[in-house]
Amino acid sequence: MANVQQGGFKRVWFITGASRAIGALIAEAALADGNAVVAAGRKVGAISERLGESAALLPVELDVTNEAQAKAAVQAAIEKFGRIDVLVNNAGFGLLGAVEESADNEVRRMYDTNVFGLLNVTRAVLPIMRANRSGHVINVSSIGGYRAAAGFGVYSSTKFAVEGITEALHAELRPLGxxxxxxxxxxxxxxxxxxxxxxxxxxxxxxxxxxSGAVRRKAMQLNHNQPGDPTRLAAAMIALVDAASPPLRLPLGTDTLAAIAAKNAYVTQETETWKQLSYSTDFAA
Structure with missing residues (x-):
């Protein structure tokens, strides 16, 4: 590993979907914070065009649905920087439509990226982190990963999967640092x-x-009028990684906080209403 450059970097970040939008903003924030960044995406040229040239930056081609590409991208990161401290599984896309309206080919393509792609990259990175007994895996879910809604049901199901995977990783990886x-x-x-x-x-x-029809219309009205500031989201990711005791879940945005509170209240009320029937299913004492 003659090309390894470890000196002077706060951490080494590996970010998927880093050519644009939130992924690119996180990469920019991490670079500005003194980190090295492995910026992964399907179009390396777009990454270089967006993020520029830097000794702290390694653009890598990565279609997360390709497990061999994931392993090759991780190997390139190790050859360049010697380690991976932070993995941000950000690559993904959405599907808007009622569950019945969602075509099989689009559903499968979305699962391949949002769920199986995340697993491909995570499996490629974890041996590095386990060997070092340190690291931070950050999986980007959604407001829809905690609470599903009409019009985004299948998309939310992929993010529900991300939530479950991360809960299990939290339990499995914590003893390993x-x-x-x-x-x-x-x-x-x-x-x-x-x-x-x-x-x-x-x-x-x-x-x-x-x-779901109403959600379709609302989504078009909300486009580019969303309440969240993506630059502040990127800054929040730096704060998350710097935290001494980072949380299992990090909601971002007042809309997510409101959605979580509403769902928790609904679940509490419904559980209380049906608890006698729930209790009745155990073997009799």
Whole structure:
């Protein structure tokens, strides 16, 4: 590993989906904070164009659905910087439409990226972190990863999977000195609601007009008017990694905080209402 450059860097970050939007902003914030960044994406040229040239930056080609590419990208990171301290699984896209309107090919493609792609990269990075007995795995979920809603049901299901994976990683990795956090952004003013990040189901079923149909219309109105500031989100990621005791979950945005509170209240009320039937299913004492 003759090209290893370890000196002077606060940490080495590996960020997927780093060519634009939140991924690029996180990469910029990490570089400005004195870190080295492995910026991974499908188009290396777009990464270099966005982030420029720096001894602290390694752009790598990575389609997260390709496990061999994930391993090669991690190997390139080790050859360049000698370690990976922070993994940010950010690559992903959304699907807008009722569950019944969501086509099989689009659902499978989204799972391949949002879930199986995340697992490909995580499996490639974890041996490095385990060997060093340190590291931080950050999986980017969503407001929809805690609370599903009409119109984003299948997308939310992928983020529910990310939440479950991260909970298990938190338990498995903590004894090894490795942290795991799932970040839950609300609506931030990025291109997530554009065609570049969001697939809109072409089939429209009139019976869902008041539910998922209303969400389709609202999403178009909200596009580029979201309440969250993506630059502040990137800064929050630096604060998260710097924290002495980072959380398992980090909601970002007042809309996510409100959604979590509403769901928790609903679950508490419903559990209380049905607890006698729940109790009744144990073997009799």
């Amino acid at each position: 490795i942290r795991a956090t799932v970040v839950e952004p609300g609506y931030f003013r990025t291109d997530f609601l554009d065609a570049s990040s969001l697939v809109v189901a072409p089939e429209v079923i009139d019976d869902y007009d008041e539910t």
